[in-house]
Amino acid sequence: MSPAEVKTFLEDINVEVNDEYIKFLFEKCDQSKTGLLEGKEIKDLYDVLTDREEISVIYAAYAKTGGLMSAANLLDFLVLEQKEKVDLTYASQLIEKYEVDETAKAKQLMTEDGFLVFLHQPESLIMSPARKSVYQDMSQPLNHYFISSSHNTYLLKDQLKGPSSTEGYVRALIKGCRCVELDVWDGSDGEPVIYHGYTLTSKILFKDVIRAIKEYAFKTSEYPVILSLETHCSVDQQKLMATHMCSILGSALITKPLGESMPTALPCPESKKLKLAKELSDLAIYCKSVKFRGFEHARNSQSFYEMSSFKEWDAEDFAEKSANEYIHHNVDKLSRIYPSGAIRTNSSNYNPVPLWNVGCQIVALNFQTPCTEMDLNQGLFTQNGQSGYVLKPAYLREKESEFDPITLIRGPWLKHIEFHVMVISAQQLPKVSKKSLSIVDPLVRVEIHGVPADVSKKETQCVQNNGFNPMWNENFHFDIYVPELALVRFIVEDHDSVSSNDFIGQYTAPFTSLQNGYRHVPLYNQDGDLLSSARLFVHLMAVDAE
Known part of the structure; x- marks a missing residue:
């Protein structure tokens, strides 16, 4: 390798160096003094570059x-x-x-x-191995869990002209999603179809979606999948829907109450592993959809198996102004939250965290859209074996709970922790531009998501022209008051002084799943897929505040 070839190689691996540094490398590695690196000298160059x-x-x-x-x-x-x-x-x-x-x-x-x-x-690694497998009690009723949930699962892009595909269901289920949505309409040839009604989104056959769900429902998680059916079909095609579901799903479909007697509460994720629940007419057993008419009406009249769906801004309003009442509602009933179709035609998402803070179980997001909100969703459900079910903290499961995430009155949920984060270095960050000479200027932002008192973010300086082995050695301090609801997110961006920064990678996990000490942090791309070689190196320390 000549000096020019070494410089080109370094640019290829996301490092920009000047001629002086190239000269230094050659003097260090060119033992033969020929002006070219050969054999062991190339290995010596590799050792210098990868020195930690x-x-x-x-x-x-x-x-x-x-x-x-x-x-x-x-x-x-x-x-x-x-x-x-x-x-x-x-x-x-x-x-x-x-x-x-x-x-x-x-x-x-x-x-x-x-x-x-x-x-x-x-x-x-940063996440405790003990939290990666199923470690929680899975014998409690469904309403005691956060459930990974998708909205308009059939869409791959926007909600006006985007394509519909069974691939949307495959992707969501592989990521551990346990509640998928099917908007079903009359098909012109007598077969019910799925698409976003009154738009130009493409159509797919209902029976093809059911087949895809049958094949992929339990590839990642063995726990129940809820089919959220928004049915706009004629009676004849509704009957055909039921026929397809029963014939394709077979014994995996719950068509009658579990157990020998009539149920008085929702089943648990664990119960004989009968795997699918759904809502369609008289086949809806545990998740019958009903209109929400207020918390008092729900307390007095709504049965445990009746589930209300809330548009995002209604749910957010309740979470802010009636948080404790909403928590009590969610102790024994399921709540489903969905994005507003009017303002999210581009399939963007709302912040799910305030809804989880009040115990909402089915917080449905547009899985097809790479965004911070989906990173948070993936982060929450990385724990517990990616089962798609996360047991809510005790104070979100107790009927007499006084917890309020807004006012934070004293109670067992208050556990003030000082969280110290040192962002040390990164390794092998990918380029964000296809231009061969474009080298990233990386920075790292650390964010805390949780109750309002815990929300915070801090950011390192950027390192110029080095995505291969940048070093920061910067320390941050965070105060966390409700650790069981806190999520920690690391974001790596390419700094740009004239426009918004470009996303490089991120990692999100529950605060209570993180390990102390020196830890490598795996990074994920915008689609939530692992970047194979890219990592952060950090030091974490969480201590009880005095």
Whole structure:
């Protein structure tokens, strides 16, 4: 490799360097003094570029056994820095599992390379491995859970002219969605169709959607899927809908109450794993749609199996002005929130967090639209095995709860925590421009989403012309008062001084699922898919406030 080829290579991997730095690299790696890098010299260049100085500093502080880490040294790191409650046996197992040098492994020692490998493993990532599997009680009634929910699931783009496709259902179900929407209309050939009525969106057959749901409903989660049917069909085509559902879904479809006697409460996600509930005429068992006529009317007249749907601004108004009353309503009844068709023709989304704060279970979003709101939804449901069900905190499940997310009167929900975040570095950020010479100027923003008192965001400076291994080493402090409802979002953007910043990647997770200490943060693109090599490196510390 010539100096010019090295410079081009660096630009390709998102680093812009001047000629002086190129000269420095060559003097460091060109042992043969030929002016070209060959063989081992190219490997030396790679080692220089991928050197993680921040990791070296951490490793050196604990490598107290002949310059290497013993199991006891590694245990000190895990206990003192990572705040993990583990023992020497666990530390020894990590060395056996992740050390790359066989000689060191035989001596029960961990090299710096092995330490770096370990820091990229699931045990060391920002989210606790224990929270990634199903860890919550799944035997409570459905109304005690937040349920991952989609609106206009059939659409891939906007709500006026966009295409309808079974792919919308596949994508949502693969992401763990447990409530999908079907807007059903009379088809011209006698077969019911799904599309956004009175618009130019394309049409798909109802039976094809049911087949797609049958195939993909339980690829990600084994827990129940609710089919939210908005039916505009004639009686004849409604009968055909019921026929298709029964014949295609078969025994997976709930067509009568579970158990031997008439139910008095909604079933739990766990009950014999009979998997689909729906609402259609007399086949609606647990989620019959009824008009909301006020909280008092609901208390006195609405049955547990009757679910009300709220337009976003009505729900937001209740959440702000009648929060505690809304919480009581959601203790034993399901609420479904949906985006306004009038103001969201482009399939944009509203903020779901204030609705979760008052216990609304089915907060339906346009899954087809990349946005902050969908990042928050994906973040909330990353926990509990991506089952699509997250158990609400106790104070959102108790009939006598005094919790109000707006006023925050004293109660067991108040747990003031000081949250310290150090944004250290990033690795292998993708380019955002297709132009080969365009190098990103990355910055990181840390956001807290939750009750109003907890909402906050802070931002690093940008690093000029380096998306490969930018360093920040910036510290932030946040006060969190209701940790069980808080979500933490990391956003990486390409700074632009003359227009809005460009999105590079993000990661969102529940605050209570995060691990303390030095952690790598995986990053996701705008569609919610993992960026394979891009990561942040941070240090987190959450301590009880005095």
